[in-house]
Amino acid sequence: MIENAPRFLVQYALETVPRYTSYPPATGFHDGVGLQTWSDWMRRQPTGSNLSLYIHIPFCKSMCWYCGCHTTIPNRHDRIARYLDALDADIRRRAGYAPVGSRVTCIHFGGGSPDMLESAEFAHIMTRLREQFTITSDAEIAVELDPRGVTTELCTAMADHGVNRASLGVQDLSSEVQLLINRVQPRAMVEAAADRLRAAGIRAINMDMMYGLPAQSRERVIATATALAEMGADRISVFGYAHVPWFKKHQRAIPDSRLPGASERFEQMLAAAATLGDAGYDAIGFDHYARPDDPLAIAAAKGTLRRNFQGYTTDSCDLLIGLGASAISETPQGYVQTIADPVRYAEAVMSGADMLARGVERSPTEFATATRLADLLCRFETELAPTDNVDALAPLIADGLAQIESERLVVTALGRPYVRNIAARLDPALRLAENRHSTAV
Numbered sequence: 001m002i003e004n005a006p007r008f009l010v011q012y013a014l015e016t017v018p019r020y021t022s023y024p025p026a027t028g029f030h031d032g033v034g035l036q037t038w039s040d041w042m043r044r045q046p047t048g049s050n051l052s053l054y055i056h057i058p059f060c061k062s063m064c065w066y067c068g069c070h071t072t073i074p075n076r077h078d079r080i081a082r083y084l085d086a087l088d089a090d091i092r093r094r095a096g097y098a099p100v101g102s103r104v105t106c107i108h109f110g111g112g113s114p115d116m117l118e119s120a121e122f123a124h125i126m127t128r129l130r131e132q133f134t135i136t137s138d139a140e141i142a143v144e145l146d147p148r149g150v151t152t153e154l155c156t157a158m159a160d161h162g163v164n165r166a167s168l169g170v171q172d173l174s175s176e177v178q179l180l181i182n183r184v185q186p187r188a189m190v191e192a193a194a195d196r197l198r199a200a201g202i203r204a205i206n207m208d209m210m211y212g213l214p215a216q217s218r219e220r221v222i223a224t225a226t227a228l229a230e231m232g233a234d235r236i237s238v239f240g241y242a243h244v245p246w247f248k249k250h251q252r253a254i255p256d257s258r259l260p261g262a263s264e265r266f267e268q269m270l271a272a273a274a275t276l277g278d279a280g281y282d283a284i285g286f287d288h289y290a291r292p293d294d295p296l297a298i299a300a301a302k303g304t305l306r307r308n309f310q311g312y313t314t315d316s317c318d319l320l321i322g323l324g325a326s327a328i329s330e331t332p333q334g335y336v337q338t339i340a341d342p343v344r345y346a347e348a349v350m351s352g353a354d355m356l357a358r359g360v361e362r363s364p365t366e367f368a369t370a371t372r373l374a375d376l377l378c379r380f381e382t383e384l385a386p387t388d389n390v391d392a393l394a395p396l397i398a399d400g401l402a403q404i405e406s407e408r409l410v411v412t413a414l415g416r417p418y419v420r421n422i423a424a425r426l427d428p429a430l431r432l433a434e435n436r437h438s439t440a441v
């Protein structure tokens with residue numbers, strides 16, 4: 001165990017709690033919200049709003065056994081081409097709902113693996129986005145990439161079309177873990193991908209790593225965190241593997257017997273944090289790390305950090321349009337998600353039907369709760385409201401995870417790994433027994 005590390009508090013580590021990348025969480029989405037509701041919300045947005053776009057590419061070359069994303073493995077490139085026709089039509093249709101005078105300041109390509117696109121396909125999407133939206137010259141344009149698919153040609157096309165940040169999925173660099181998760185990508189391959197991106201001019205590089213994977217140990221987590229720091233990642237996300245084989249059937253390929261237990265997961269998380277801290281990274285929220293000169297660290301220091309579906313972000317937009325299958329859009333009034341199945345999504349778009357399948361309206365009270373939860377998760381403190389259930393907080397305060405200072409709830413250093421547990425006590429809608437979220441650690 002690391003000296004002076006926070007204590008492992010098993011009752012909290014094993015609680016299932018939302019990730020709070022949205023509020024209300026996506027588990028509250030229902031099919032009563034569609035295009036009509038979303039268009040009503042969009043009409044209420046002020047002229048000249050800043051906009052964020054999310055583009056979902058639901059394809060990968062092969063399935064990683066730990067995957068929790070909306071993705072598929074296409075057997076032929078035709079399937080991707082048909083999907084892109086629908087995505088193109090969706091962009092043209094829904095750009096019409098953007099407020100007059102709005103400007104796009106953030107674009108994020110996620111998946112799946114956007115590197116499944118050919119260079120010309122990526123270029124076509126960017127050209128269409130620039131035709132349909134006003135994109136600011138300093139917009140952040142970020143792309144999630146699988147290091148195994150990062151070619152020089154694609155890097156050049158992405159850079160030519162304004163991509164200025166890339167996120168490489170690494171997870172763990174030991175060959176045994178990589179075999180067990182069906183994602184073999186030695187360190188040299190990850191390094192080569194980062195080098196190609198930088199050579200093309202995409203200099204801001206994020207890397208993702210995980211703990212809690214099969215055959216992972218504290219030593220392997222330290223080795224991976226050290227390697228990512230040596231490769232010069234600007235930001236590193238450290239996510240705990242959520243093993244939910246009853247929900248994600250391919251996860252059955254991961255033998256339960258090889259998974260670390262709850263206290264090992266906790267030690268792995270702490271080991272990653274200590275390694276990255278020693279390597280000069282600032283801790284951001286509860287699972288991100290950034291070099292002190294990275295905009296994420298600067299936003300955290302200034303108190304302007306936000307949270308969105310990708311985790312912690314500098315994106316300050318209140319308006320998000322999600323394009324592509326399973327993509328979520330957000331307005332202050334609520335969330336709406338497109339049809340998750342790529343084939344059904346494409347059929348809906350191409351036939352002129354409603355491509356939005358589900359969502360949730362957000363009351364002004366829920367919006368206020370969302371703001372307070374974001375305060376807690378991004379700044380580790382928030383104002384207490386008269387309606388808060390202070391009794392529910394009492395055990396966490398007694399355990400030293402939080403304290404009340406002049407009507408404000410403040411998370412202690414011990415409580416930071418458990419900030420989602422603390423947030424859950426302020427969430428009036430949450431039933432902790434629900435087994436639809438991931439464990440806190």
Ligand code: SF4
Nearest residue numbers: 060063064067069112
């Ligand atoms: S590359 Fe990413 S999205 Fe694709 S299967 Fe692996 S984890 Fe899932």
